[in-house]
Amino acid sequence: MKKVGFLVNPVAGMGGAVGLKGTDGLAEEARARGAVPVAPQRAAAALAGLADLDALFLTAAGEMGEESLRRAGLRSRVVHRPSGPSTAEDTRVACRLFVEEGVDLIVFSGGDGTARDVAGVVGSRVPIIGIPAGVKMHSGVFAVSPRAAGELLRGYLAGVLRTRETEILDVDEEKYRAGTLDTQIYGVASVPYLPVLVQERKQIYSATDEEEIKEEIAAFASEFMRDGSAYILGAGTTTAKIAELLGVEKTLLGVDVVQDGRTICRDASEEDLLRTIEAAGRTKIVVSPIGAQGFVLGRGSQQISSRVLRRVGPENLIIVATPHKLKETPRLLVDTGDPELDAVVSGKRLVICGYRIAQRKEVASASMVGRGGEGEGL
Incomplete structure (x- = not known):
């Protein structure tokens, strides 16, 4: 035995x-x-x-x-x-x-x-x-x-x-x-080890052209974020670049909410986000996947929980990433702890990867990988 x-x-x-x-x-x-x-x-x-x-x-x-x-x-x-x-x-x-x-x-x-x-x-x-x-x-x-x-x-x-x-x-x-x-x-x-079942270790991409593309993504985001909505910005350097271009302070490794060019909630918890959504009304979420691992939700920014995403609406989830990160990331994953919600988020989604440029990328529920989802099971 x-x-x-x-x-x-x-x-x-x-x-x-x-x-x-x-x-x-x-x-x-x-x-x-x-x-x-x-x-x-x-x-x-x-x-x-x-x-x-x-x-x-x-x-x-x-x-x-x-x-x-x-x-x-x-x-x-x-x-x-x-x-x-x-x-x-x-x-x-x-x-x-x-x-x-x-x-x-x-x-x-x-x-x-x-x-x-x-x-x-x-x-x-x-x-x-x-x-x-x-x-x-x-x-x-x-x-x-x-x-x-x-x-x-x-x-x-x-x-x-x-x-x-x-x-x-x-x-x-x-x-x-x-x-x-x-x-x-x-x-x-x-x-x-089975590739689809084991996550890769986190990688950080830092090259000159990466920074330039992040600025392009930020320039596009600064345009569509003028619609009056509140925007929840997840952790990471790409979302931090968006905040920088907007002229607002961003918690690099935390979650913040921006509306009409000002920060309305900084370094938010899950409960902070739920209260802010209630007060602000129309809200959207901007996140960037973790390098190599590919997690869009469920790693690092657990404040953006299944409760928060359901309140905002999965259709208001915006993913941003540089082309190099997307190339080096085999798949995008969600793991909110709510399999039904993860299934809703899954599928082909647009990922903003430049100024008015987007790629379609498959997003998979981590709980379904290897079980009739992406890849082969055992």
Whole structure:
């Protein structure tokens, strides 16, 4: 019988919707702002439909994995019990025990910080799969969706998937909250790999011609944004260039709302956006995909949640990206946590890639990739 190590970081991702850009050291602040747990729900989605697996899951007690496995009907054994609220050290201790027990695979629900903790213990000795549940997921160990993580787990245990090595990336959260993206490589890990099911690590494009094209995109945006609508601007350098041309201050790594040439909500949380939409009336969303990964929604700007998108209307979602980014990004993905809404957003969509220039690009629901969606399943 195969053995799988399984962990949930209960606080991972809680800072996203409330605008904290991370949860490390800020779980209580996130709760005070009304954040709710994300990682257990994402874990449940990954484990759904796996009850028939002939595998034993080793885990940590309570909300660190035991509860998720019990609800999914999977056979499990607790190897570690935290003495209080779970910490990064609990993750590391559990992983050391997984290695000692000779697990074939480790699956965790969290973000880049959790990936660092897991890989810091196991390195490339044991393959790992990340269920995407954090605010930041720049590393290449994450499945494109929770459902894809479950499919990778099944495929690897069945012996039909090989592994590849990938880098573990993370950012300095204090700098990140201050508007500086300082990404570092923290190690290498092994991950079961099927191209459509595993995300690429984030890439940043910075060349002179890229900046010129961003200015062209910004010039076009500054024209259509004069229609009186409120515009929610997602994170990134392309949307920051739009704000710069409009003469308004933009939170580089946050979400802001602009209307009639002025900022009406800066560094917004999900609730801020919902209140602003109610007050402003007609609202549109401008976002740019994450380089190489291709996520339009569901990574980095979780403030633009399914609730926000439903309120604005999927038809008012505007995607902007340079031609080079589109060329280097295999596919565009959405992962709002609402599969029905993701399906509505999916399909051929126009992407503004210059001054009055657009390309049609396929947008796929991450939860459907590999399951009758884009690519082949297992």
